[in-house]
Amino acid sequence: MxxxxQVSMMFHLDKCIGCHTCSIACKNIWTDRQGTEYMWWNNVETKPGTGYPTKWEDQEKYKGGWEPISNSVKLKATDKLRGLTNIFHQPHLPTIDDYYEPWTYKYEDLFNAPAGDDQPTARPISLITGEHIDINAGPNWDDDLSGSGIYARNDPNLDDITEAEKQVLFEIERLVFFYVPRICNHCLNPACVASCPSGALYKRGEDGIVLLDQNTCRAWRFCIxxxxxxxxxxxxSTGKSEKCILCYPRLESGQPPACFHSCVGRIRYLGIVLYDADKIEATASASEEDLVDLQKEMVLDPFDPEVIKQAEKNGVHFSIIEAAQKSPVYKFLKVWNLALPLHPEFRTLPMLFYIPPLLPVLGHVDNGIYNIDAEGYFGNLDKARVPMKYMANLFTAGDEEKVRNVLEKLLAVxxxxxxxxxxxxxxxxxxEALEKTGLTPEMCEDIYRLTALPTYEERFMVPPMLREYAAEAIMGDPYSFKAEAGVGGFKGRPERGL
Ligand code: SF4
Ligand code: SF4
Incomplete structure (x- = not known):
């Protein structure tokens, strides 16, 4: 063992109101510079929809993530041989049109235009070329447009959903959608780290945050x-790649990341979890139906004396272990089994988890009595206007039962x-509902408390960042100069870059 x-995150999707405050908070702090105009390290997309960059989930198009090979995994986009022999060839990169061409408006025209018969206007101009452009895409262009033919119908998660289910989903008067906020998942098996020929990406030893060294990056763009x-x-503008840094300077001063701090719906939770790094390869290469369960099994009980002993042996400070014991993410993920990873089939072992939304699964009141129809109190789940299969394609590699289990628990609460x-x-x-879902009244109270009434400190268990104890473990890939140099206390672990 x-x-x-690992600092990990949980987003409760029933609570997201799609306000984009999180995206703006991040933009103002980190990507308000030349060259970063089109970047949204935090973005919020409407589902069903195609997202940002468009159709990012379609790995036939982008070849991202890993694929299993005899008890291990290999990168889909490139591997060591292909990477080194073909270093200038990047056929699967998203283009600026897949993101969108960033723009501003020519506001000075409002003041400087010569007097005339027509009112002056501020026309949009490209932030890349400085020329006038007609805007036809944006990072949240499909906001709330789930029922439209252009966006929702092209969602890759709908590929294996029946025509009848699609008809129900897209009936305009029954339009339904939900929001999925996304940041870097600070994965346990990060494909970005393993792909970088320069070794610029690495996973910070003390908390697992995935960072990209600007001095080492040579713009090969394999990480993308x-x-x-x-x-x-x-x-x-700089000729370097960039990514979400989980606001580590804020974390180091005891503050949650800006997108967490600013979240209006209070959907975001952050805490440390302890995990068994020996299981990374076996978990990442498991069969699709086992991926979610095995990833959860990697997360260890922070109260278990053996886990504590092994953690301390690895240099994890006791104050971090104490923080793990109070982690809200641990409770949602392991104690209540309510949180699921986004697209586990990509095999990067993402450490941002989601509670899938119940959506409009509601009863109604007849003559003062809450009406639960004859199919039973969970019958409504099957009438959910987003098909269960769609949710499963997002969160469980297609396993509907796992999503149903979570939704039944939410309904029972x-x-x-x-x-x-x-x-x-x-x-x-x-x-009866509690017995079926395995919940107790105490658990219902705790889930309700942490979902509906949590304090700032309960949502964000920011671990003490003891930089003086930090060992820079490099989850480097076989090409990583740092991994070869064995920087820090975790030498000789090239397999960590799987
Ligand atoms: S850590 Fe995971 S989500 Fe983040 S950039 Fe790397 S592969 Fe992508
Ligand atoms: S700030 Fe919170 S509620 Fe608003 S869009 Fe972002 S995650 Fe959703």
Missing amino acids: DVRA SACPYKKSYYNW RLYKRAEQVNDISPDLVK
């Missing part, structure tokens, strides 16, 4: 192809609280 600490989430970007506060559901029914 090789116990490491390799990241299946398209969360590494190329800065055309709602029934429990409704019975308590509105008193129009029979106690027997609530008891």
Whole structure:
């Protein structure tokens, strides 16, 4: 058992209101510079939809992530041989049109235009060429347009959904959508790190944040192809790639990242988890149906004396272990089994998890009685207007049962609280719902508390960043100069770059 600490995240999608405050907070701090205009390290997309860059989930197009090969994995976009022999050839990079051409408006025309019959206007101009452009795309161009033919219908997650289910989904009067905020997942098996011929990307030893060394980057842009989430970007002005740094300077001063801090819906949670790094290769190469369970199994019980002993042996400070014991992410992920990774089939082992939304699964009140139809209290889940298969394609590599389990628990908590506060559901029914989902009244109270009423400190268990103890473990790939140099306390682990 090789116990490491990882800052991990959880987003509760039922709470996201799609306000984009998170994206703006990040933009103002990190990507408000020349060359970064089109970058949104944090973006929020409407689902169903094609996202940013467009159709990023389509790995036939972009070849991101890993594919399994006899008990191991290899990068889809490139491997050692292809990378070195073909270093100038990057056929799967997104183009600026896949993102969008960033623009501003020529505001000075409003003041400087000569007097005339027509009112002056501020026309859009490209932030790349400085020329006038007609705007036809943006980072959230499909916001709330789930029912439109251009966006939702081209969502790659709909590929294996029946025509009948699609018809229900797109009936305009039954239009339904939800938001998926996305940042870099600071993966345990980061494809970006393993793909970089220069060894510029690395995973910080003490907290697992994935960083990109600007001095080492040589603009090969392999990380951009390799990241299946398209969360590494190329800065055309500096000639270097860039990515989300999880606001590590803020974390080091005890503050959560800006997108977390500013989140209006309070959907975001952050905490440390301890995991077993010995299981990275076996987990990443597992069969699709086992990926979610095995990734959760990698996350260890921070109260287990053996885990604590091994963690301390690896140099994890006890204050970090204490932070892991209070981590809200650990509770959602392991104690209550409510959180799921986004596209586990990309095999990067993302450490940002999501609670899938219940969406419009609602009962109604008849004559003062909460109506639960004859199919039973969970029957409504099958009438959810986003098909279960669609949710499964997003969060469980297609396993509908795993999504259903999470949604049943969320519904059981709602029934429990409704019975308590509105008193129009029979106690027997609530008891049955809890038994079916394996929840206890105490768990329902805890889930309700951490979902609906959490304090700032409960949402963000920012670990103490003990830089003086930090060992720079390099999750380097076989080409990484740093991995070869064995920088830091974790030498001789080239397999960590899988
Ligand atoms: S592979 Fe994972 S760690 Fe690397 S940029 Fe993509 S999401 Fe981030
Ligand atoms: S700030 Fe929070 S609620 Fe608003 S879009 Fe971002 S994640 Fe959603």
